[in-house]
Amino acid sequence: MNASPAPTTSLDLGGTTLTYVPDGEFRAEPAVAYPSGHEDLFTDGLDVVDENGMLVLSVGALLLTTGDRRVLVDAGIGARTIPLVRPGTTRDAYMRGGTLLQNLHEIGVEPDEVDAVLLTHLHADHVGWLGDESADGAPTFPNAEYWVTDEEREFWSRPEHDGDPVGPRPHELRIVDARRRHLVEGSEPVEGVRAVRTAGHTPGHVAFSVAGTRARALVVGDAVHCPAEVLHPGMAWVGDHDAATAARTREGLADRVARDGAVLVGPHFPDAVFRRYDPAATPPLTPHAA
Numbered sequence: 001m002n003a004s005p006a007p008t009t010s011l012d013l014g015g016t017t018l019t020y021v022p023d024g025e026f027r028a029e030p031a032v033a034y035p036s037g038h039e040d041l042f043t044d045g046l047d048v049v050d051e052n053g054m055l056v057l058s059v060g061a062l063l064l065t066t067g068d069r070r071v072l073v074d075a076g077i078g079a080r081t082i083p084l085v086r087p088g089t090t091r092d093a094y095m096r097g098g099t100l101l102q103n104l105h106e107i108g109v110e111p112d113e114v115d116a117v118l119l120t121h122l123h124a125d126h127v128g129w130l131g132d133e134s135a136d137g138a139p140t141f142p143n144a145e146y147w148v149t150d151e152e153r154e155f156w157s158r159p160e161h162d163g164d165p166v167g168p169r170p171h172e173l174r175i176v177d178a179r180r181r182h183l184v185e186g187s188e189p190v191e192g193v194r195a196v197r198t199a200g201h202t203p204g205h206v207a208f209s210v211a212g213t214r215a216r217a218l219v220v221g222d223a224v225h226c227p228a229e230v231l232h233p234g235m236a237w238v239g240d241h242d243a244a245t246a247a248r249t250r251e252g253l254a255d256r257v258a259r260d261g262a263v264l265v266g267p268h269f270p271d272a273v274f275r276r277y278d279p280a281a282t283p284p285l286t287p288h289a290a
């Protein structure tokens with residue numbers, strides 16, 4: 001089996017539904033993605049690479065529906081390809097998006113019906129659909145508020161991030177700032193959805209704990225990129241801003257999910273973004289049965 005980007009998939013938590021909505025995909029050289037060692041990608045029978053041995057990550061957003069609310073967690077990469085060329089590598093590594101709005105339309109959601117966007121962090125592959133660069137930065141989701149932490153917003157204001165290809169573009173920051181809500185640990189931007197500080201990948205990264213009447217889920221954002229990182233939290237992703245903090249955060253998230261039985265939602269996971277983690281089971285990490 002080879003890994004593929006995840007398809008549109010829903011998880012009914014009771015009164016609240018989470019739907020993974022694809023935008024595109026991400027392919028990376030394993031040795032580049034994990035510069036301090038990638039051998040653990042292959043020790044647990046996880047399918048995480050394609051037929052060429054490239055690491056496969058899904059890129060998309062999560063749609064959360066509860067009552068009459070329609071909320072996105074992150075906003076994909078947009079209709080573009082960002083090359084991820086690193087010195088010394090020859091294979092074609094990239095992040096590519098383009099299908100998010102069409103996929104939302106296919107499940108009956110139009111952009112003006114989205115009333116909030118909860119941002120785990122502000123990397124390019126999480127804010128790419130916020131606005132149209134060519135239309136004076138008009139917001140894609142005209143009725144949405146944007147929830148992001150102050151730490152994250154401040155980080156991307158620093159002059160050293162101007163023009164950073166993996167950061168937010170100026171029009172995206174303007175759109176967020178115009179209707180920004182301040183997210184902190186424990187914030188409940190939507191009933192049953194709580195922010196969980198998970199710094200490390202970026203300084204202001206948050207996960208979201210989602211409680212339905214029957215089950216709960218934890219949307220980990222980029223605190224965990226690949227399922228292998230759940231089993232090996234010390235695996236350091238190349239893009240982690242603070243590798244030691246990111247490793248501690250991953251360990252804490254894995255422990256939390258093992259303890260409370262929440263469905264682990266890894267928006268970058270290939271094939272299945274919804275997974276069960278039970279360290280006592282064999283295998284410990286399995287796709288969540290729909």
Ligand SMILES: [Zn+2]
Nearest residue numbers: 123125126222
């Ligand atoms: Zn990402």
